[in-house]
Amino acid sequence: MENARAFFDYVRDYMIEEIKKGETYKVKEELYPSLGNVDYYRLTEYVEKVANKLFSMCKEDRPIYAKLMIECINIYYGICYDSVEMVTTDVINKKTGKSRKEKEYVYIYEFKGEKFDMSAAMSDIDDFVEAVFGLFLDFGVDVYSIIKKLEEKAARSDCYDELEDILAFAANGPVFNLNKGIRKKLPRAKTTEQVDVIRTFIKSAGVKYKDDTALAEFISWLCGGTEDSVRKNGIVPNTGYGNEKELKKQFANIGIDYDKGTIKH
Structure with missing residues (x-):
């Protein structure tokens, strides 16, 4: 400081x-x-x-x-x-x-x-x-x-x-990071929001995913972060609909009507 x-x-x-x-x-x-x-x-x-x-x-x-x-x-x-x-x-x-x-x-x-x-x-x-x-x-x-x-x-x-x-x-900005590569833009969605989005799309597709471990592995591959971090910070604490306001806004931006983990058709 x-x-x-x-x-x-x-x-x-x-x-x-x-x-x-x-x-x-x-x-x-x-x-x-x-x-x-x-x-x-x-x-x-x-x-x-x-x-x-x-x-x-x-x-x-x-x-x-x-x-x-x-x-x-x-x-x-x-x-x-x-x-x-x-x-x-x-x-x-x-x-x-x-x-x-x-x-x-x-x-x-x-x-x-x-x-x-x-x-x-x-x-x-x-x-x-x-x-x-x-x-x-x-x-x-x-x-x-x-x-x-x-x-x-x-x-x-x-x-x-x-x-x-x-x-x-x-x-x-075009700033080089410590590994001599161009810095990627970080995801703005919190881990719990990433989990909510993936779960919503899976639910709307009418299918079930294998288990939370597999889901954490998938989200880690798609969005970054470690599987352990996704599980601890995104899946385990995500027991309700705490991200509703932000998710409604982001889904609406692409023309999707979202409500509590469900896409309205």
Whole structure:
């Protein structure tokens, strides 16, 4: 957690220093003076520290570390800027010379009563978070499930939305993993949801599967994960209809009317 905290402290100190030195810039159309990007090499140093931390850990401790890091990042991400404003600027087409009005959101940082546009620094923060999430994925940590569980306990259901968006970029980005291969996008469905979907299709086909061990083996082959993990985390605890809301939504997206393990014909 100290690495995340140190990075956000660095960004804050950088912005204050730039303001005090008067090293902000402002173009004619902008409402507020703008702060530039942070030092890219400093950013990568903080990412490398997270990587080194993960290398030093045993496999079992990495998800715990990731959870604590995500909680820390979420706190600092929410307080590193003071507000978000929509502004209208004139964008000029270099070929035609014509201008058009364009609306965009800018991140505002306030210092001694004056507002500054910190959108460039905010972009760097997003890059840092995306890089950290990419590391977690490369080390086999299920970041999506961790965020979902944190959301369930959060005071507001939307307080992790921004991190989920960044995670989507990290999961889909062309980043090479530790085994020198392109990282695959992780399944967004929880193990219990995967089990529910497979059971629903089997039931709708009017057939019975051999047993739970065989089902775990099949789901492991189809969706990934070990057979033991599928059995312990997906089949054994799955005794009711706890995934109804999500399954209804996902089945509806492909035009299927679903209700409690049954497909309506």
